Amino acid sequence: MPNHLEIDQASVTDNDLARQVEFAAELDGDEREFAVKYSVLKELSGDEPGEDALELFERFSDEIADICAEAALQRSSASVVIVDENDLE
Numbered sequence: 001m002p003n004h005l006e007i008d009q010a011s012v013t014d015n016d017l018a019r020q021v022e023f024a025a026e027l028d029g030d031e032r033e034f035a036v037k038y039s040v041l042k043e044l045s046g047d048e049p050g051e052d053a054l055e056l057f058e059r060f061s062d063e064i065a066d067i068c069a070e071a072a073l074q075r076s077s078a079s080v081v082i083v084d085e086n087d088l089e
Contacts, residue, residue, distance in 0.1 A: 005069040007061060014053045020082070021057045025065070027072050034068050037084040044088075 011024040019038040024031060038049040041056040044063060049056050057064065064083075071087045072078075 005065040005072070007065060012054065012057065016053070019049075021053055022080075025068065027069055032072055033080040034072075035080055035082045036064055036068065037082070039085040040064070040067070040083055040088065043085050 006026045008024045008026070011022075013022050015022050015035070018035070020035040021038075021041070022033070022035045024033055026032075036057065038053060041047075041049045041053060041060070044060045045056050047056065067087055068081065068083055071083045072081045075081050
């Protein structure tokens with residue numbers, strides 16, 4: 001199990017064109033880049049993200065951190081770890 005993923009809150013941005021929330025985070029001492037697709041936010045919340053993507057991201061940030069940590073382990077060589085609904089258990 002990886003160490004806790006620490007999201008850099010200052011880096012969190014909503015990329016509505018790509019329909020994802022992007023951010024940097026530290027995992028096991030390494031800085032990594034992540035993108036969480038809106039479909040993940042919809043699955044977690046039951047709501048379409050739309051203009052509320054950052055609010056939903058914040059509300060489910062603990063669950064998102066766990067999902068991203070697992071995805072980062074699976075894609076250790078990816079420059080940006082893109083998390084979609086397939087990464088949900």
